[in-house]
Every structure is written in C-alpha cells, then in structure tokens.
Amino acid sequence: MAVCARLCGVGPSRGCRRRQQRRGPAETAAADSEPDTDPEEERIEAPPPRCSLLELPPELLVEIFASLPGTDLPSLAQVCTKFRRILHTDTIWRRRCREEYGVCENLRKLEITGVSCRDVYAKLLHRYRHILGLWQPDIGPYGGLLNVVVDGLFIIGWMYLPPHDPHVDDPMRFKPLFRVHLMERKSATVECMYGHKGPHNGHIQIVKKDEFSTKCNQTDHHRMSGGRQEEFRTWLREEWGRTLEDIFHEHMQELILMKFIYTSQYDNCLTYRRIYLPPSRPDDLIQPGLFKGTYGSHGLEVVMLSFHGWLARGTKITGDPNIPAGQQTVEIDLRHRVQLPDIENLRSFNELSRLVLEVREQVRLEQQEGQLEGKEPAGRPAQEAAAAEQPAQSGQGQPFVLPVGVSSRSEDYPRTCRMCFYGTGLIAGHGFTSPERTPGLFILFDEDRFGFIWLELKSFSLYSRVRAAFRNAEAPSPQAFDDMLKSIQAVAC
Numbered sequence: 001m002a003v004c005a006r007l008c009g010v011g012p013s014r015g016c017r018r019r020q021q022r023r024g025p026a027e028t029a030a031a032d033s034e035p036d037t038d039p040e041e042e043r044i045e046a047p048p049p050r051c052s053l054l055e056l057p058p059e060l061l062v063e064i065f066a067s068l069p070g071t072d073l074p075s076l077a078q079v080c081t082k083f084r085r086i087l088h089t090d091t092i093w094r095r096r097c098r099e100e101y102g103v104c105e106n107l108r109k110l111e112i113t114g115v116s117c118r119d120v121y122a123k124l125l126h127r128y129r130h131i132l133g134l135w136q137p138d139i140g141p142y143g144g145l146l147n148v149v150v151d152g153l154f155i156i157g158w159m160y161l162p163p164h165d166p167h168v169d170d171p172m173r174f175k176p177l178f179r180v181h182l183m184e185r186k187s188a189t190v191e192c193m194y195g196h197k198g199p200h201n202g203h204i205q206i207v208k209k210d211e212f213s214t215k216c217n218q219t220d221h222h223r224m225s226g227g228r229q230e231e232f233r234t235w236l237r238e239e240w241g242r243t244l245e246d247i248f249h250e251h252m253q254e255l256i257l258m259k260f261i262y263t264s265q266y267d268n269c270l271t272y273r274r275i276y277l278p279p280s281r282p283d284d285l286i287q288p289g290l291f292k293g294t295y296g297s298h299g300l301e302v303v304m305l306s307f308h309g310w311l312a313r314g315t316k317i318t319g320d321p322n323i324p325a326g327q328q329t330v331e332i333d334l335r336h337r338v339q340l341p342d343i344e345n346l347r348s349f350n351e352l353s354r355l356v357l358e359v360r361e362q363v364r365l366e367q368q369e370g371q372l373e374g375k376e377p378a379g380r381p382a383q384e385a386a387a388a389e390q391p392a393q394s395g396q397g398q399p400f401v402l403p404v405g406v407s408s409r410s411e412d413y414p415r416t417c418r419m420c421f422y423g424t425g426l427i428a429g430h431g432f433t434s435p436e437r438t439p440g441l442f443i444l445f446d447e448d449r450f451g452f453i454w455l456e457l458k459s460f461s462l463y464s465r466v467r468a469a470f471r472n473a474e475a476p477s478p479q480a481f482d483d484m485l486k487s488i489q490a491v492a493c
C-alpha cells in the first residue's frame with residue numbers, strides 16, 4: 001500500500017530516496033526529478049520517529065481518505081478493520097461524488113431514504129461512469145446527438161434536436177430519453193423517459209467502453225389509444241399544434257426519432273457510439289465545434305467542424321437518406337482562398353462558378369505535381385492565408401450576397417463575410433448511391449457562422465454554432481479524436 005507506506009514514514013519509497021542522496025551528482029539530479037521529494041524533509045538528518053497511520057486520529061484519517069480517488073478506497077478498506085470502519089464515513093463519499101462527478105446536490109436528503117453517498121458513488125456514478133459523455137445513436141442514416149450527464153442525483157441521457165428549419169440561430173431543443181438513479185440501496189434503476197405517461201422501466205447495457213445500448217421494457221407507455229397513426233397525429237397536434245403535412249420538413253429529426261422508438265424495427269433498442277468534440281488549437285481559423293446547418297428539404301442537420309492542418313472538415317452528426325451521419329459533408333481547402341468579385345459581379349452565378357472552377361483546376365494541377373514528386377502539395381497554413389487578407393477587407397468584412405439562382409432555405413443570411421475558400425461538398429443519390437465530392441465555395445461569415453455554396457446543386461447551406469455546453473465530451477487526445485472520426489465514417493458506409 002504505497003499511500004500507507006508514505007504516510008507512515010516507512011516503506012520502499014522513503015528508503016529508496018535516502019539511499020539516492022548519498023550517490024554522485026548525476027544520480028542525485030535524477031533523484032531530484034522525483035515528484036514527491038520534499039526539501040524540508042531532506043534537511044532532517046535523523047530518521048523521524050516511527051508513527052503509524054493507524055495511530056492518527058480518525059478525523060484526520062477521514063480527511064486523508066476523502067482526498068484520495070474513490071477507486072482507491074476499496075483496496076484501502078482491505079488493510080484493516082479500522083480503515084474499513086472509517087471508510088463507512090459518508091462525508092468521504094460525499095466529497096468523492098462532488099469532486100469526481102460534480103454532484104453538488106444536497107446529499108443529506110438521501111439519508112432519509114436510507115441511501116448513502118457511498119451507495120451513490122459505487123452503485124450509480126462509478127457503475128455508470130462509462131455512459132457519461134457525448135454519443136451518436138445508431139438510427140439508420142439519421143444519427144443524432146445524445147449527452148449523458150450527472151444531473152443532481154440522476155444520470156440523464158438528453159437527446160439534442162436541431163431547431164426548426166430554417167432557424168439555424170435558434171438554440172438546440174433537447175428532451176430526456178432515459179435516466180438512472182438510486183431509489184433504494186440495492187441497485188440503480190434505469191427508466192425510459194419517452195412518451196406521455198412518465199418514466200417507466202428500461203434497461204441499459206454497456207457493450208464496451210465506447211458503446212452502450214438502451215432498451216425500453218414497457219413500450220405500451222409510448223402508446224395512446226386509437227392506434228399509431230392517431231398517436232402520431234395527436235402528438236403532433238398536442239406538442240406542436242400542427243398537422244403532419246405542415247410539420248414534416250421542420251421536424252425531420254424528431255419524426256425520425258419517434259418513428260424508430262415507436263416501431264419495432266429496432267426492438268425499441270438503441271445503440272450509441274461515443275463521439276468527442278474536436279480539439280482546438282490557437283491557430284484554427286475559428287473555434288471548431290458543432291454547427292446547425294440547412295440541408296434543403298432534409299431540414300436542419302448537425303455538423304462537426306474540425307481542423308486538420310490545411311484542411312477543415314465538416315462531419316455529419318445527424319444525417320439523411322442521401323448522405324448518412326458520419327460522412328464528411330464538406331471539406332475546405334484552407335490553402336486556396338477565393339477572392340470574391342465586387343457585389344454586382346457576385347450576383348452572377350456564372351462568374352462565381354468560373355472563379356471556383358478555376359481554383360479546382362489549380363488544385364488538380366498541384367495534386368498531379370505532388371504525385372509526380374511523390375509528396376503532398378506544399379501549402380500555406382490557415383493562419384498565413386488569414387494574414388494575407390487584404391487590409392480593406394479585414395475588420396468589418398466585405399459585402400456578400402448570394403448569386404441569383406442559388407437557392408437558400410432562408411433569405412436571412414449574413415450580408416458581410418470575412419473570407420472565402422475553395423471546398424468540396426459530398427452529394428449522393430438516395431441510399432448514399434454514387435457519392436461524389438463536388439466543387440463549392442466556403443464562406444466564413446464570423447466566429448459562429450459559415451456557409452457553403454454547392455455549385456452543382458445551385459444551393460446554399462448556412463451553418464450556425466451550437467452553443468449548448470456538452471459535458472464529458474472532450475477527446476482524451478487528438479489521436480483519439482481522429483480515430484473517432486474514422487470509426488463513425490466507417491459505420492456510416
């Protein structure tokens with residue numbers, strides 16, 4: 001027990017350090033790098049009087065144990081009966097719940113139900129720790145976004161849905177899909193939150209560290225009298241005050257989610273795969289993250305913008321039958337800026353088309369050269385491209401207008417932009433048939449909004465930043481983030 005040995009002033013770590021002090025300077029230097037070397041301690045010539053951790057007053061032991069990671073405490077309990085007894089002190093576990101899982105609820109009220117903080121820690125928080133974070137449900141090509149968080153004394157799975165089309169600047173909508181809590185001492189209860197009739201019995205299975213599934217055990221709670229079609233219409237009327245026809249495009253994601261939860265196609269079982277928010281670097285063009293984007297008749301979809309050297313990628317977190325979730329919807333070449341013509345010439349689609357296709361030809365030539373020389377084409381990094389911005393255009397930006405004939409879900413798009421880049425957008429037939437990357441123009445409006453003109457489709461997508469604060473969503477490393485992107489793309493294929 002390393003902790004025990006260090007606190008008692010005996011054991012291998014102390015003995016080891018004393019011996020090192022009698023060695024040569026080189027070795028001493030190495031010993032100095034030992035993190036727990038205490039200069040105060042090293043001035044002491046004679047060994048300190050032996051004192052056992054067991055002799056410390058219980059209040060002090062409670063303090064010490066409460067500052068250790070909760071996962072270390074069970075092995076400490078095996079040391080002796082005194083430790084085991086002290087580890088029953090609930091303040092230790094209250095502090096672990098707070099520090100490790102951010103539970104700031106008044107845990108005292110638990111005592112009434114006979115549930116201890118130790119139970120909450122072990123049977124709820126620790127047991128279900130692997131489901132905390134950001135997830136993409138496996139709902140055919142549609143994907144989705146789920147954030148599982150500790151909320152009071154519950155673990156709640158919040159499903160996030162894009163706002164109503166075409167209002168990309170509106171906040172995300174969210175509703176609880178399931179919750180886990182300790183109603184009694186024995187074990188945590190999983191409840192499905194879907195439907196009108198309140199929480200009911202559900203089940204969670206943790207498949208592996210980055211995958212879990214939920215199942216509703218009482219799907220009758222999702223039902224209303226009058227059959228499914230009636231349920232569907234009632235739900236639309238009650239929840240949205242609209243008819244099925246009115247609402248179809250506006251609530252694509254919600255309808256799809258409902259469809260999958262209602263039908264037995266997936267046996268009321270949903271599987272989720274872990275996703276991370278993109279790591280950000282100081283030289284990124286803008287802060288990477290999640291954006292809501294307009295996708296024509298498919299409604300609003302959630303796209304993750306991330307930076308990879310001179311490339312920026314937009315990966316679909318929600319998808320549609322043409323381009324499924326997980327695919328890379330847009331790719332922006334930050335080495336190739338496009339200088340927009342003045343506002344009058346910008347109104348001409350042919351003029352814009354000519355400009356973009358010119359850059360595409362240039363990119364093609366560079367790629368050929370690169371292949372001949374057997375290396376990646378040399379390119380300017382994003383920050384350099386940004387610095388090359390003409391002084392007249394910096395600051396308030398340049399005027400922007402969509403060329404005549406380019407369709408947009410809304411006329412409400414920004415009329416100034418900071419800069420534009422060449423990019424490609426993925427288009428495909430229904431069922432992701434014959435996918436193809438086609439040329440387009442990426443328009444950076446401001447920190448929180450960008451657009452993309454799909455030349456071939458003659459359409460414009462507007463993207464606006466998702467401002468929801470997702471918890472437990474950080475990638476452990478840039479490599480882990482890249483691996484995640486690859487794996488969700490592979491699933492989508």
Ligand SMILES: [Zn+2]
Nearest residue numbers: 192194216218
């Ligand atoms: Zn249910």
